[in-house]
Amino acid sequence: xxxxxxxxxxxxxxxxxxxxxxxxxxxxxxxxxxxxxxxxxxxxxxxxxxxxxxxxxxxxxxxxxxxxxxxxxxxxxxxxxxxxxxxxxxxxxxxxxxxxxxxxxxxxxxxxxxxxxxxxxxxxxxxxxxxxxxxxxxxxxxxxxxxxxxxxxxxxxxxxxxxxxxxxxxxxxxxxxxxxxxxxxxxxxxxxxxxxxxxxxxxxxxxxxxxxxxxxxxxxxxxxxxxx
Numbered sequence: 001x002x003x004x005x006x007x008x009x010x011x012x013x014x015x016x017x018x019x020x021x022x023x024x025x026x027x028x029x030x031x032x033x034x035x036x037x038x039x040x041x042x043x044x045x046x047x048x049x050x051x052x053x054x055x056x057x058x059x060x061x062x063x064x065x066x067x068x069x070x071x072x073x074x075x076x077x078x079x080x081x082x083x084x085x086x087x088x089x090x091x092x093x094x095x096x097x098x099x100x101x102x103x104x105x106x107x108x109x110x111x112x113x114x115x116x117x118x119x120x121x122x123x124x125x126x127x128x129x130x131x132x133x134x135x136x137x138x139x140x141x142x143x144x145x146x147x148x149x150x151x152x153x154x155x156x157x158x159x160x161x162x163x164x165x166x167x168x169x170x171x172x173x174x175x176x177x178x179x180x181x182x183x184x185x186x187x188x189x190x191x192x193x194x195x196x197x198x199x200x201x202x203x204x205x206x207x208x209x210x211x212x213x214x215x216x217x218x219x220x221x222x223x224x225x226x227x228x
Contacts, residue, residue, distance in 0.1 A: 001026035001212065005073045007065065008032055009056050009114055010083030012039040013184050015133065018204035019080065021047055026208070031069050034083070056083040056110030062117040070121060078211065079118045080131040081111045089144040100147035107151035112158060119171070127170040129211065132159045136179045136221060174211060178203055178222040198224035 006023045010016040011032035020043065023030045030049040034040045037053045044051035052068055054061035069076055085106045087099055111132055122128030137149045138156035156175065163173040180197035203222055210220045 001028045001208070004028045004077040005069065005075055006030050006078045006080070007069055007076055007118070008080045008082055009054070009062075009065075009110070010034055012036045012043060015178070015181055015200045015203055016080075016082040017043055018200035019082065019207060020049055022201070022204040022208055024049055028078075029073060031065075031073075033065050056081075056114055057105045059113040059116070062114045065114070066117040066121060075125060076118060076121050076128060078129045078131065079114070079122075080133065081114050082131075082133045083110050083114075084133065084135075087145075087148045091144055092146045095147050097147075100151075103147055103151040104154065107148075108154040108158065111155050115158075115162065119166075122171045123169065125170075129172045129174060130162075131174045131176060131207075131211065133176045133178065133207075134159060136177050139177060139221070175219040176207055176210070176222060177219060178207075179224055198222075 001023060004023075006028045008016050008020050008023075008030065011020045012034035016032070016034070020030050020032050024047040030047065031052060032040060032044060032049045033052050033054040035053065035055050040051045040053060043049065050069070050072060052065050054065045056062060066076070083106060085103060087096070087103055090096075115130060118128070118130065122130070132155065134155050135152040137145060138152035142149055159173060159175045163175070166173055178198075181200050181203050182197045202224075206222055207220075
C-alpha cells in the first residue's frame with residue numbers, strides 16, 4: 001500500500017476513520033472526505049492525510065473530491081465508498097419515512113454519485129479498485145430493519161451490476177459486507193447486541209487484508225472474531 005492513492009468517504013469517524021488510520025500506517029497517500037469539516041481536518045493533521053469536505057448526497061461534491069485529488073496526486077488507486085447511515089429498528093408501520101428517504105439518499109445514491117465521479121478516472125488509467133462498504137443486512141431479510149435493509153440491498157444490487165459492467169476494463173469492484181461495528185452510527189439507539197459488535201480497527205484491518213489479497217474482486221463477508 002506504500003504510496004498508493006486512497007480516497008475514503010465518510011472518513012471523519014467510525015470505520016472510515018479506522019481505515020484512514022490503517023492505510024496511513026501502511027504509508028499510503030490518504031484522502032479523507034466527510035461533511036464535518038472540524039473532525040475531518042483534525043484527523044487529517046493527525047495522520048497526515050488530505051482532507052476534502054464533501055457530502056456524498058451531492059454529486060458536485062463527489063466530482064470535486066475526485067478532481068481535487070487528481071490535481072494534487074495525478075491518479076487514484078483505491079476509492080472506498082464508506083459513507084453510510086443507519087435507522088433505529090422499528091416495525092414497518094412505525095418507521096420514520098422521512099428518515100428512510102435519507103437512508104436511500106446516502107446509502108444508495110451517495111454510493112452511486114461517488115462511483116460516477118471516480119469511474120472516468122479509473123477508465124482513463126485502465127485500472128483502479130472501487131470498494132463499496134455495504135452490510136450483511138444486504139444478504140438476508142431482518143425483522144424491524146426493513147428500510148435499512150432495503151437501502152443496503154439496493155447498494156448490493158448496484159455493486160453487483162457495476163461489477164458486471166466493468167468486466168474486462170482492468171477496474172476491480174470489491175463488495176465488503178461487514179456485520180455490526182461499534183461506531184457512532186448507533187448513538188441514537190443501539191441494538192441489543194451492540195456489545196458483541198466488532199471494533200472498527202479490527203474491521204479496517206480485515207478489509208485492507210482483503211484488498212491486498214490475490215482475489216479482491218470476490219465479495220467479502222466480514223464477521224466479528226469467533227463468528228462462524
